[in-house]
Amino acid sequence: MTAAATPEKAASEPKVKVYIDTMAFVYKLVNTRHRYFSQANAFFRDIEQGKFVGVISTFELAEFQSAIKSILSKLKNTETPQGDVDKEMGRLNDFIGKMGIKLYNADVVLDTHPLVAFFRAEQLIGAAKSIKGTWSPDWHTIGGADAIHLVIAETVGVESYATFDQGFKGINGTSIKMLILSEAYP
Amino acid sequence: MTRITITRFRKYLARVCKEPMTLETQSNAGKRARGFFRSGVDHLIDEKGLPIKFEAWNMIRRTYSDRVKPFSNQGMPELSFQSVKVIREIIPIKAWAPAKKGTNEEFSGIIERDFPELSNLTDEQIDRVVSSLRRRELDE
Numbered sequence: 001m002t003a004a005a006t007p008e009k010a011a012s013e014p015k016v017k018v019y020i021d022t023m024a025f026v027y028k029l030v031n032t033r034h035r036y037f038s039q040a041n042a043f044f045r046d047i048e049q050g051k052f053v054g055v056i057s058t059f060e061l062a063e064f065q066s067a068i069k070s071i072l073s074k075l076k077n078t079e080t081p082q083g084d085v086d087k088e089m090g091r092l093n094d095f096i097g098k099m100g101i102k103l104y105n106a107d108v109v110l111d112t113h114p115l116v117a118f119f120r121a122e123q124l125i126g127a128a129k130s131i132k133g134t135w136s137p138d139w140h141t142i143g144g145a146d147a148i149h150l151v152i153a154e155t156v157g158v159e160s161y162a163t164f165d166q167g168f169k170g171i172n173g174t175s176i177k178m179l180i181l182s183e184a185y186p
Numbered sequence: 187m188t189r190i191t192i193t194r195f196r197k198y199l200a201r202v203c204k205e206p207m208t209l210e211t212q213s214n215a216g217k218r219a220r221g222f223f224r225s226g227v228d229h230l231i232d233e234k235g236l237p238i239k240f241e242a243w244n245m246i247r248r249t250y251s252d253r254v255k256p257f258s259n260q261g262m263p264e265l266s267f268q269s270v271k272v273i274r275e276i277i278p279i280k281a282w283a284p285a286k287k288g289t290n291e292e293f294s295g296i297i298e299r300d301f302p303e304l305s306n307l308t309d310e311q312i313d314r315v316v317s318s319l320r321r322r323e324l325d326e
Binding site: 014022027032037041044045053058075088099130145 | 223227258276277278279280281282283284285286287289290292293294295296297298300301303304306309312315316318319
């Protein structure tokens with residue numbers, strides 16, 4: 001046990017930092033039968049093996065809480081007790097901790113951009129291309145929350161943004177590479 | 187008045203630099219604090235890499251003139267150190283650490299284990315929840 005822990009402590013931080021979209025956690029933790037589960041699983045396996053440094057912010061935690069609340073309400077067709085949600089948030093926290101994922105405080109990150117964080121988000125939306133849906137006839141452009149995630153990702157200095165959202169293919173004007181998980185892990 | 191302000195500035199520097207102030211650095215800080223009223227603090231911020239931003243700096247530029255004695259704060263009564271914006275350093279709440287082996291497998295579908303009925307949800311139902319978080323375009 002001790003022998004296994006020693007080389008882990010000595011390991012150095014991988015160079016490639018990847019900001020992880022909330023949906024990757026939903027597909028990994030909620031349902032193993034979902035068509036995206038195997039891709040999410042493979043991505044997190046790479047993080048476990050030290051290929052990437054996973055990075056998230058407290059904004060993800062808020063979104064995950066919202067997703068869990070919706071899913072459990074849908075499942076039970078009634079309002080979800082907060083205790084159930086808190087329990088699952090605890091699972092997420094354990095997962096983040098054991099995977100060694102970096103967690104940033106979104107408030108602190110955005111506070112380093114006084115007066116410009118939302119301006120930068122506006123720039124990113126302005127520069128983004130609209131993408132035609134592959135399964136729906138709609139055109140998709142990144143939304144405000146997506147852009148704020150990107151601003152946070154830029155500020156903490158990640159190289160890639162991991163998501164299942166095809167709409168992120170239209171992102172321009174940032175050095176962050178989009179890692180579309182459904183394509184990167186076929 | 188000036189002396190008090192310089193002392194405050196020196197203490198402020200000691201705090202933001204997060205290093206013990208030796209007699210020499212105190213003296214330098216004092217000199218630089220005087221320079222703050224004469225010329226500016228840009229060089230000091232650059233040199234020290236301080237995580238601070240002087241919002242009042244433009245105000246100083248506007249209000250300070252050569253007619254004002256360099257060692258007094260005459261002419262800028264509205265300047266106070268309360269207007270100094272301290273920008274917090276971006277330090278993660280949880281730092282990176284090597285993952286514990288087996289974590290990925292341990293947590294696969296862990297919420298489904300708490301609520302086995304989740305396996306009855308279709309892909310579409312889950313996708314719809316994810317889509318409602320933000321607008322999503324998911325391929326099939």
